[in-house]
Amino acid sequence: MRGKHIALLGLVVAGSIAVFSGAIPASPGPSGYHILKTIHVPGTEGWDYLTLDSAARILYISRENHIDAVNIDTGNIMGKVTGLQGTNGLLPVPELGRGFATNEDKGEVVIVDLKTLQKVGSVKTGKAPDSFAYEPVTKRVFIMNSAGASATAINGAEGTVAGTVQLDGQPEFVVADGKGSVFINITDKNQVVEVDATALRVLHRWPLAPGEGPSGISMDRKNRRLFSACDNQKMIVMNADTGKVVAALRTGTGTDASVFDPDTMNAFAPAGGAGTLTIIHEDSPDKFSVLEEIDTQSGARTATLDTKTHNVITVTARHGHGSTHLDVLPNTFVVLVIGR
Numbered sequence: 001m002r003g004k005h006i007a008l009l010g011l012v013v014a015g016s017i018a019v020f021s022g023a024i025p026a027s028p029g030p031s032g033y034h035i036l037k038t039i040h041v042p043g044t045e046g047w048d049y050l051t052l053d054s055a056a057r058i059l060y061i062s063r064e065n066h067i068d069a070v071n072i073d074t075g076n077i078m079g080k081v082t083g084l085q086g087t088n089g090l091l092p093v094p095e096l097g098r099g100f101a102t103n104e105d106k107g108e109v110v111i112v113d114l115k116t117l118q119k120v121g122s123v124k125t126g127k128a129p130d131s132f133a134y135e136p137v138t139k140r141v142f143i144m145n146s147a148g149a150s151a152t153a154i155n156g157a158e159g160t161v162a163g164t165v166q167l168d169g170q171p172e173f174v175v176a177d178g179k180g181s182v183f184i185n186i187t188d189k190n191q192v193v194e195v196d197a198t199a200l201r202v203l204h205r206w207p208l209a210p211g212e213g214p215s216g217i218s219m220d221r222k223n224r225r226l227f228s229a230c231d232n233q234k235m236i237v238m239n240a241d242t243g244k245v246v247a248a249l250r251t252g253t254g255t256d257a258s259v260f261d262p263d264t265m266n267a268f269a270p271a272g273g274a275g276t277l278t279i280i281h282e283d284s285p286d287k288f289s290v291l292e293e294i295d296t297q298s299g300a301r302t303a304t305l306d307t308k309t310h311n312v313i314t315v316t317a318r319h320g321h322g323s324t325h326l327d328v329l330p331n332t333f334v335v336l337v338i339g340r
Contacts, residue, residue, distance in 0.1 A: 031266075031279045031292035032340030036311065039075040039335040041068060044328040047302070047315055049089030049131065049257075053114070054307040059335065060099070061315055062089040067101055069117060070335065072306065072313065079117045084110065091132040091141060096156050100141050102129040109143055109152075111159050121159040125152040131173045135197040137180040138162075142197070144171035144184065151184065153200055163200040167193055173217045173258070175226070183240060185214035185228055192217070192226060192238060206243030211236035216258035216302075218267065223285040227267045229255040235269050235280060237288055247288040252276040256301035261310055266291070270314050272301025277312065277338060296336055311339035 028034045045063040052059050058078060061068045067081035067090045081090060085105035092099045092114055099112045103122070109129060111121040126145030129152070133142050140162055141154040149169055153162040169186035171193075176182045181203065184193045190212050194204040208214055213231030220227075224240040229251060235258070237247040254273025260266075267288075269278040275298040279291045299316035306313060318332035319325055 028340060029292050029294060031294070033277070033279055033292065033294055033312070033338055034340065035296070035336055036339045037337045039070065039072075039337070040331070041070060041077065041315075041333045041335060042331075043068075043333055044330055046328060047317070047333070048087075049302055050304050050313065050315055051089060051092055052304045052306055052313060053092045053094055055094060056092075056114070057308075058092070059304070059313060060090040060092060061335070062087050067117075072335075072337070075335075081110070081112055081117050083119070088130050089132070091134060093134050093141065093156055095136075096139070098156065098159075100132060100143075100154070100156075102132065102143065104128050104130070109141070109154065123152075123154050123159055123161055126150045126164065131171070133174040133176045133182055135176040135180070135182055136178060138197045140197055142174055142176070142182050142195075144174055146170060146172075151182075151195065153197070165195050165200050165202065167202070169193075172215045175217050175219045177219060177224070177240060178221050183217060183219065183226055185217045187214055190214065190230075192228065192243070194240070204243060206238065208236050208238070208245065210234060210248050211245075215256045216269070218258040218260035220260055220262060220265070220267075220282060220285075222262060223282070225282070225285060227258045227260055227280075229258040229269045231255070233271075235267065235278065237267075246286045249278075249280050249288055249290055251278040252293060254301055257303045259303050259305045259312055261305055261307075261312075263307075264310055268303060268305075268312050270296065270300050270303040270312075272299045272316070275300065277303075277314070294338070296338070297334070300336060306337075309339060311337050313337055 090101040126148030128147035130146040169189040172185040211230035216229040251269040252271025252274030259268040265282040267280040300314040303314040
């Protein structure tokens with residue numbers, strides 16, 4: 001996402017209150033999931049990734065040139081991270097008290113204090129830093145360089161570069177397994193790559209066929225299963241130890257995220273083109289079923305999980321028509337909270 005430069009980076013509270021309203025809930029279907037409530041957030045900027053600090057109850061939403069920090073319970077905007085030139089999102093790392101926001105146009109990550117949202121440092125990355133994941137064993141933040149065909153590993157506490165991993169392809173989303181590896185979707189090669197987070201080297205490179213154009217990736221860490229949302233309307237489930245594809249399930253068009261809830265054993269694929277959310281249940285490590293495809297709203301393509309409530313959160317907005325089809329219409333940006 002591209003946006004105009006804003007020089008200051010800090011906390012904005014006064015006058016920045018989102019309009020909160022409870023959506024009229026649709027009748028729950030077979031899965032029980034439906035839109036529980038809607039939060040209206042000001043602004044006509046576009047958006048990309050969203051992340052949630054479930055303990056602090058703060059949702060971080062990328063808005064082209066800044067990050068909105070929204071209280072997911074009250075709908076209040078608690079602050080903004082500004083001074084960004086094309087941001088894809090902010091990764092909160094509560095154990096370090098820091099957030100890591102991509103600053104795409106400058107090829108860097110801006111580090112902020114999560115309490116104040118003030119800048120405490122910055123780190124150079126590769127070209128077009130995009131998605132991210134925190135790897136808890138090494139305490140490193142992994143940044144996917146979309147146009148650089150590489151990943152930058154940042155020492156989270158020190159805010160220094162640990163090294164770079166060449167990926168031989170365009171990385172999309174990344175997920176950590178909690179045991180010292182990260183798994184990355186390589187979208188132009190239709191592959192999953194496993195990287196050793198300590199040694200910073202590629203361990204495995206596995207094909208995702210029949211999946212094409214993978215974007216979002218999530219993981220059942222207990223059973224070692226990866227969920228890759230693909231452009232050809234498939235969610236590919238892969239054994240993270242062997243690289244074997246164990247399932248290929250249908251999704252809607254225009255997915256850009258994958259979410260897994262280890263407590264419900266449900267995986268979710270938001271589809272912005274179709275305006276749907278596909279809900280997949282893990283019946284066993286090698287058996288999966290589509291529970292339901294519920295209506296959300298056109299454009300709702302990214303998502304995150306509230307680990308406290310087990311709700312799925314997505315965002316979207318209305319666009320103009322004709323020459324203004326890329327413009328977000330005023331007063332239409334919404335956060336959709338989906339649960340049962």
